[in-house]
Amino acid sequence: MSTLLQDARYALRGLRRSPGFAAVxxxxxALGIGANAAIFTLVDRVLLGLLPVARPRELxxxxxxxxxxxxxxxxxxxxxxxxxxxYRDLRDRNRALxxxxxxxPFEANVSAANRTGAAxxxxxxxxxxxVLGVTPAIGRTLVPxxxxxxxxxPVVVLxxxxxxxxxxxxxxILNKTITVNGRLLTVVGVARPGFEGVQRGRxxxxxVPLMMKASMTPSWNGLDDPKDYxxxxxxxxxxxxxxxxxxxxxxxxxxxxxxxxxPQIHGWDADKRRRFLxxxxxxxxxxxxxxxxxxxxxxxxxxxxGMVGAVLLIACSNLAGLLLARxxxxxxxxxxxxxxxxxxxxxxxxxxVESLVLALAGGAFALLVAAACLHALLAALPADAxxxxxPATIDPSILLFTLAVSxxxxxxxxxxPAWKASRLDPSRxxxxxxxxxxGLRVRKWLVSGQIALTLALLVGxxxxxxxxxNLAAVDLGLSPDHVLEFTVSPRLIGYSPERTxxxxxxxxxxxxxxxxVRSVSAAELGSFHDNDLSGDLSIAGIVIPPDAGNHVRxxxxxxxxxxxxxxxxxxxxxxxxxxxxxxxxVAIVNETLVRRFFAGRDPIGARIGFGAANVEVxxxxxxxxxxxxxxxAPFAYFPYLQDPSLRRLTFYVRTVDAAAAAAAVRSxxxxxxxxxxxxxxxxxxxRIDDSIARPRLIGALSLVFAALAALLAGIGIYGLLAxxxxxxxxEIGVRMAVGATAGAIQGLVLSDVARLLVxxxxxxxxxxxxxxxxxxxxxxxxxxxxxxxxxWGTAAIAAASLAAGYFPARRAARIDPMRxxxxx
Numbered sequence: 004m005s006t007l008l009q010d011a012r013y014a015l016r017g018l019r020r021s022p023g024f025a026a027v028x029x030x031x032x033a034l035g036i037g038a039n040a041a042i043f044t045l046v047d048r049v050l051l052g053l054l055p056v057a058r059p060r061e062l063x064x065x066x067x068x069x070x071x072x073x074x075x076x077x078x079x080x081x082x083x084x085x086x087x088x089x090y091r092d093l094r095d096r097n098r099a100l101x102x103x104x105x106x107x108p109f110e111a112n113v114s115a116a117n118r119t120g121a122a123x124x125x126x127x128x129x130x131x132x133x134v135l136g137v138t139p140a141i142g143r144t145l146v147p148x149x150x151x152x153x154x155x156x157p158v159v160v161l162x163x164x165x166x167x168x169x170x171x172x173x174x175x176i177l178n179k180t181i182t183v184n185g186r187l188l189t190v191v192g193v194a195r196p197g198f199e200g201v202q203r204g205r206x207x208x209x210x211v212p213l214m215m216k217a218s219m220t221p222s223w224n225g226l227d228d229p230k231d232y233x234x235x236x237x238x239x240x241x242x243x244x245x246x247x248x249x250x251x252x253x254x255x256x257x258x259x260x261x262x263x264x265x266p267q268i269h270g271w272d273a274d275k276r277r278r279f280l281x282x283x284x285x286x287x288x289x290x291x292x293x294x295x296x297x298x299x300x301x302x303x304x305x306x307x308x309g310m311v312g313a314v315l316l317i318a319c320s321n322l323a324g325l326l327l328a329r330x331x332x333x334x335x336x337x338x339x340x341x342x343x344x345x346x347x348x349x350x351x352x353x354x355x356v357e358s359l360v361l362a363l364a365g366g367a368f369a370l371l372v373a374a375a376c377l378h379a380l381l382a383a384l385p386a387d388a389x390x391x392x393x394p395a396t397i398d399p400s401i402l403l404f405t406l407a408v409s410x411x412x413x414x415x416x417x418x419x420p421a422w423k424a425s426r427l428d429p430s431r432x433x434x435x436x437x438x439x440x441x442g443l444r445v446r447k448w449l450v451s452g453q454i455a456l457t458l459a460l461l462v463g464x465x466x467x468x469x470x471x472x473n474l475a476a477v478d479l480g481l482s483p484d485h486v487l488e489f490t491v492s493p494r495l496i497g498y499s500p501e502r503t504x505x506x507x508x509x510x511x512x513x514x515x516x517x518x519x520v521r522s523v524s525a526a527e528l529g530s531f532h533d534n535d536l537s538g539d540l541s542i543a544g545i546v547i548p549p550d551a552g553n554h555v556r557x558x559x560x561x562x563x564x565x566x567x568x569x570x571x572x573x574x575x576x577x578x579x580x581x582x583x584x585x586x587x588x589v590a591i592v593n594e595t596l597v598r599r600f601f602a603g604r605d606p607i608g609a610r611i612g613f614g615a616a617n618v619e620v621x622x623x624x625x626x627x628x629x630x631x632x633x634x635x636a637p638f639a640y641f642p643y644l645q646d647p648s649l650r651r652l653t654f655y656v657r658t659v660d661a662a663a664a665a666a667a668v669r670s671x672x673x674x675x676x677x678x679x680x681x682x683x684x685x686x687x688x689x690r691i692d693d694s695i696a697r698p699r700l701i702g703a704l705s706l707v708f709a710a711l712a713a714l715l716a717g718i719g720i721y722g723l724l725a726x727x728x729x730x731x732x733x734e735i736g737v738r739m740a741v742g743a744t745a746g747a748i749q750g751l752v753l754s755d756v757a758r759l760l761v762x763x764x765x766x767x768x769x770x771x772x773x774x775x776x777x778x779x780x781x782x783x784x785x786x787x788x789x790x791x792x793x794x795w796g797t798a799a800i801a802a803a804s805l806a807a808g809y810f811p812a813r814r815a816a817r818i819d820p821m822r823x824x825x826x827x
Contacts, residue, residue, distance in 0.1 A: 032365025035315035037372025057136025062289035069282035073230025099252035102134035114182035142192030165208035185497030204296035326420035358417025366409030454763025461796035462771035464709035473784035480627030482569025529653030538613035559643035575622030596637035717807035724811035745816035
């Protein structure tokens with residue numbers, strides 16, 4: 004240990020003697036390691052981290068693939084949704100699990116201390132906290148007795164961050180009542196710090212017993228319907244139990260439950276009924292919780308991790324080249340040390356310690372870079388993005404990752420220079436017989452590797468840039484400019500559908516009366532909100548083949564909806580105020596639905612429905628998109644004035660000047676519905692831009708990392724050629740003495756660049772194609788093998804390489820042959 008400390012002190016003295024080299028090396032390492040630490044923080048928080056619960060590796064999530072009949076709700080995989088009666092029976096009759104809990108996320112409006120605000124809620128079973136092993140910070144958690152009879156125990160548990168954010172961490176809130184979705188609930192406890200539910204990246208604020216579902220989701224109960232699939236299940240294995248044995252044990256119970264349900268299944272043939280009975284329970288590891296956000300961000304995060312890893316490799320290759328050049332300059336020093344009794348192993352160790360000291364210094368500064376990068380990344384996301392809720396903190400796991408990467412980087416760029424220093428022949432060095440270009444071949448291979456990695460990054464950046472351009476150029480089928488939008492959810496605070504409809508009319512009339520407002524309308528779901536409602540379409544007089552796919556999206560919209568959003572009407576008419584509850588039911592369909600199901604027939608006057616086909620089609624509209632990156636789907640629109648279970652509405656206000664009208668719109672909402680939480684009024688164009696914020700951020704970061712890689716590769720090429728020219732000065736002097744022109748000398752130096760490019764491209768182009776195949780699912784309207792991207796990437800690295808080689812080539816062309824020959 005004392006020897007290592009002595010080597011470390013010697014390394015620090017050496018770095019103090021070369022402050023310029025130390026500053027450049029530490030800066031490169033801080034950027035490379037810091038970027039890796041920042042992206043790894045997100046990867047760890049979202050993809051790798053275990054739930055902060057007791058023994059998380061014992062947790063399992065339940066799935067059941069196969070056909071089902073009835074209503075299904077899911078926020079990710081509909082095969083993870085179970086009915087409450089099925090959950091109850093599995094919980095009480097299984098012997099494979101130590102406990103089985105149910106959870107359902109819901110939208111919450113919380114009123115307390117004369118202030119109402121939106122929150123994220125979870126309906127959870129009474130044994131939820133016990134199954135997970137989560138203890139309270141204050142008060143108590145929910146218990147099974149809280150969850151036995153509907154609406155009997157109106158209690159709520161707060162998450163610790165929400166307790167701090169909403170109530171200032173005041174313990175006086177305990178046993179006080181707050182209003183959640185119009186229902187008074189007593190706060191019985193606060194969950195311990197760190198636990199915010201079982202969906203990482205989508206933290207819950209309030210936890211309410213499942214038996215309160217009818218109150219929390221007033222338009223939908225679902226507790227008693229065995230064909231209403233909405234509950235997500237998480238269980239804990241018995242001690243020593245394996246997943247395979249637990250699945251086998253659950254299979255017997257589950258098959259009996261399916262057999263009991265089969266008599267309630269109607270309209271299926273024998274084969275489909277058989278497949279229903281063959282459905283099985285699958286248990287998947289649940290230690291990381293429900294992977295909802297992860298399915299969307301896994302690819303982008305891993306792509307970013309690959310990019311920053313490549314940048315760090317390039318930086319380390321540069322440092323290895325610099326250390327080789329520095330080792331050549333210190334050849335005489337090392338030779339003397341070996342000549343006076345030093346041994347190669349000691350010199351290898353001391354050189355390697357120098358590299359590790361340099362790497363650890365870079366890692367220390369990398370923590371600052373990581374924190375800054377992490378805050379900048381999260382700040383670049385939309386305000387309502389799930390990733391914005393990720394804690395932007397550097398915790399012990401990130402410190403360990405940074406330490407590990409720093410040590411790995413130090414070994415990567417330090418081993419070869421240390422090995423070469425330890426292999427010196429002191430007698431040759433002291434005679435001055437050491438080859439002047441020592442280490443040059445290794446540096447050429449390192450630079451070729453940098454070019455290959457940079458080329459892959461440049462091609463990836465070009466693909467992301469083209470994908471982003473395609474997203475921005477998508478024809479949305481509507482006119483979003485000069486349109487404001489906001490969403491209200493009256494049902495969550497106890498409004499009946501009739502009162503919600505009355506409020507919608509009052510808001511529409513008041514908003515339409517504002518100066519500069521051209522039209523107003525609303526939709527129950529709205530566009531670009533990442534939600535949808537769909538069902539199986541039936542058409543009177545038309546038999547839809549089973550393999551044709553009759554699943555159709557739908558929405559409930561108001562009068563003048565299409566003209567407000569600028570969606571052209573192709574035939575028929577729009578909805579009007581007369582299309583209300585007592586009028587004949589009507590619908591409007593889009594062109595994609597007409598093409599798929601009507602086969603050239605006129606849809607106007609046809610009768611359609613989701614179940615009974617008793618709704619008359621009165622209009623056809625042009626296709627429009629509900630999400631930028633999704634092709635138009637078959638869509639049917641119905642008047643929200645005819646929706647008997649109207650819950651929420653997204654209003655659209657077309658104005659002359661959207662920015663000027665936003666404050667007036669807020670004022671109208673506040674006056675008309677003072678009991679509603681104040682909604683966020685935003686421009687529809689901003690909503691659309693936010694919907695592609697993730698690909699835009701990935702595209703921007705890929706360009707930044709590719710540019711940084713090109714800069715580092717250029718530095719590497721410049722350093723290599725400058726060193727090569729210095730080593731070849733006598734040769735260049737001889738060439739010029741025998742008649743070589745300045746242009747020929749420049750060509751000689753630049754030919755080295757060409758060789759480096761050829762070798763780098765030979766490796767980099769296949770690597771770029773392989774990487775492009777991996778990110779293909781994240782691209783929009785561009786193939787992984789897009790020729791333009793590869794041409795652009797190759798041209799960019801060639802330009803950067805030639806630019807880096809120009810200055811050494813010009814310096815070589817200006818060498819004085821007489822001085823060069825005297826040097827020889």
